[in-house]
């Protein structure tokens with residue numbers, strides 16, 4: 001191993017080894033300077049974040065934030081790293097809901113038996129996010145707090161009726177329903193001094209089926225359009241149903257029973273509802289797909305996903 005890099009107090013670990021000449025200098029050039037803070041408890045993290053409210057960002061898995069720093073799209077003076085706070089990780093159940101610590105990795109969720117049993121929609125959607133290496137670092141809280149309009153997990157949180165717990169040093173805890181959380185592109189209801197600490201998702205009830213599917217240019221890319229659906233079916237009739245879409249607006253979009261006009265309909269006739277939904281949306285156009293093509297994907301994916309959700313419900317399984 002080579003010599004020790006020179007100490008840069010407050011910015012870089014003075015103990016960072018320099019493996020080959022020049023490596024350390026490349027790191028300095030890549031990211032803008034920031035003060036790295038590594039609290040060991042939630043209390044300490046809330047305090048540090050509140051002390052530097054306007055200049056600080058929370059660092060979770062870094063899979064979105066670090067690229068933003070590298071591209072100079074974010075220039076926080078302080079990064080408050082949550083990765084040492086064990087109390088923010090974990091999956092448990094309480095009062096008919098699965099409680100997930102915000103720092104729980106996407107990969108841990110994908111492989112959890114409890115999630116597979118209670119919320120089978122979640123692993124289905126997670127498998128479309130990037131690649132396993134990204135999911136091993138990326139967190140549920142990070143994805144929701146980031147609020148990317150093309151991300152899968154905001155749509156899943158909406159369709160499953162998740163409750164998001166935010167905490168701040170000065171005002172304590174509050175719970176925000178997923179449908180009030182996503183306000184616009186990369187904009188959420190979190191205040192500058194708040195940290196998302198827990199996500200509570202009600203179990204999918206027996207007789208309920210769910211499905212997630214998306215179309216992307218390549219496996220692992222962000223979706224052009226993604227659709228999540230949850231349906232409850234009794235004797236071949238839809239009793240309730242919810243659909244959430246990603247990639248079609250400035251944030252994930254939710255449509256429920258009355259808005260879809262499917263309640264009381266037979267489980268199988270979804271084309272008209274999908275056409276109505278495609279017409280009322282105003283999807284973005286970019287290098288990956290035009291607005292008409294995204295509408296076409298809505299018309300194609302919504303019936304397919306609803307049909308699979310209803311089949312799962314009718315089969316008595318929950319996915």
Ligand SMILES: Cc1cc2nc3c(=O)[nH]c(=O)nc-3n(C[C@H](O)[C@H](O)[C@H](O)COP(=O)(O)OP(=O)(O)OC[C@H]3O[C@@H](n4cnc5c(N)ncnc54)[C@H](O)[C@@H]3O)c2cc1C
Pocket residue numbers: 057058059060061062063064065066082102103128129130131134137138139140141142143145146148150151152153190194195196197220221222223
């Ligand atoms: C190559 C690549 C492909 C990807 N593909 C996809 C994809 O297909 N679909 C997809 O959805 N995502 C994709 N991602 C993003 C990935 O899922 C990220 O992990 C996720 O979006 C952000 O989670 P994170 O834990 O890495 O958060 P970070 O990057 O650490 O943080 C993201 C933002 O959220 C804030 N934040 C994080 N945690 C909290 C918290 N607990 N409280 C308050 N604020 C918080 C941060 O301050 C920051 O502003 C991809 C990433 C890469 C690098």
